[in-house]
Amino acid sequence: xxxxxxxxxxPGLTVFGIEPQPSLxxxxxxxxxxxxxxxxxxLDILLGxxxxxxxxxxxxxxxxxxxxxxxxxxxxxxxxxxxLDGLLREKKLLPPDVVKIDVEGSEFSVLQxxxxxxxxxxxxxxxxxxxxxxxxxxxxxDLFRLLENAGRYRFFVIEESGxxxxxxxxxxxxxxxxxxxxxxxxx
Numbered sequence: 001x002x003x004x005x006x007x008x009x010x011p012g013l014t015v016f017g018i019e020p021q022p023s024l025x026x027x028x029x030x031x032x033x034x035x036x037x038x039x040x041x042x043l044d045i046l047l048g049x050x051x052x053x054x055x056x057x058x059x060x061x062x063x064x065x066x067x068x069x070x071x072x073x074x075x076x077x078x079x080x081x082x083x084l085d086g087l088l089r090e091k092k093l094l095p096p097d098v099v100k101i102d103v104e105g106s107e108f109s110v111l112q113x114x115x116x117x118x119x120x121x122x123x124x125x126x127x128x129x130x131x132x133x134x135x136x137x138x139x140x141x142d143l144f145r146l147l148e149n150a151g152r153y154r155f156f157v158i159e160e161s162g163x164x165x166x167x168x169x170x171x172x173x174x175x176x177x178x179x180x181x182x183x184x185x186x187x
Contacts, residue, residue, distance in 0.1 A: 002100055004031050007040045014039040016093050020046035020056050020079045021065055043092065046081045047103065049112035054081030066104040068135050083113030096123040098183075105132025108143050111150075118150035125178040126158070129171065144171045153178040156187075 003017030017040070019025050025044040032040045046054040046067070056065050057074040064070050087093045096117070101107055107127050111118070125147070129140045147153050156164035158175040164187060167176065179187065 002102075003028060003040060003042060004035070004037075007032075007037045008035070012039065014094060015041070016096075017042040018045060018047055020044065020054075021058070021077070043082075043087070044080075045087075046079045047084060047110045047113065048081045048106065049083065049109045051082050051086050054079055064104065066132070066135075067106050067109070070104070070132075070135070084110065085114055085116040088117055095121045099123045099125050101125065101127040105130075105136040108133070108136065108138045108146065111143070111146055115150065118147070122151045122153075122180045122182070124180045124183045125153075125176075127176055127178070128174075129176050130173050140171045140173060141169070144169070147178050151178075152181050154181075154184070155179070 003015050006013060006015050015037075017028055019028060019042060022044060025042055028042045032042065046056055048054055048067070054067060056067060056077045056079050057069040058065050058077055059070055059074050084093070084099075088095065099114075101110055103110055107129070111125075117123070127143075129143055133139060133143065144155065147155075155167040155171065156177040156179060157167050157172055158177055159165060164177060
């Protein structure tokens with residue numbers, strides 16, 4: 001959804017969407033074609049902290065798919081898993097300016113697999129820090145510490161109204177903007 005919305009909102013923007021669920025990839029690709037977006041790409045992979053095969057647990061709603069089951073009933077799907085660093089090295093992605101991550105608790109794993117990208121590109125990041133972290137075995141502090149060690153980020157909670165509230169340790173849960181220094185003048 002964000003891939004298509006961004007492409008519509010900012011004509012000419014190069015957008016990469018990454019989605020591990022085959023049915024959603026198919027819908028995104030059809031939408032890209034129907035809208036004539038020539039700078040929009042979708043990769044059918046699972047992001048993580050290492051390359052290989054990963055397991056995605058599909059539940060009653062596509063938005064709840066996760067690498068750790070969220071519901072009592074699920075269906076396992078084996079998918080290709082890649083790191084952002086590997087995708088950039090292989091030129092499957094362009095160096096990013098902004099990265100939106102919505103991976104139902106796997107944010108820590110995805111960012112571990114983006115160490116080189118974070119150090120070299122220092123993109124601004126939008127991500128969730130919520131109850132899903134506990135299911136994955138880490139806390140908000142772990143996630144924020146990883147980012148503090150990777151770059152010179154300033155953290156903001158994105159409020160329901162869209163306003164930004166600066167976040168400091170102990171970091172609150174919520175939708176978070178990790179703002180790169182080069183983007184500070186934009187907000």
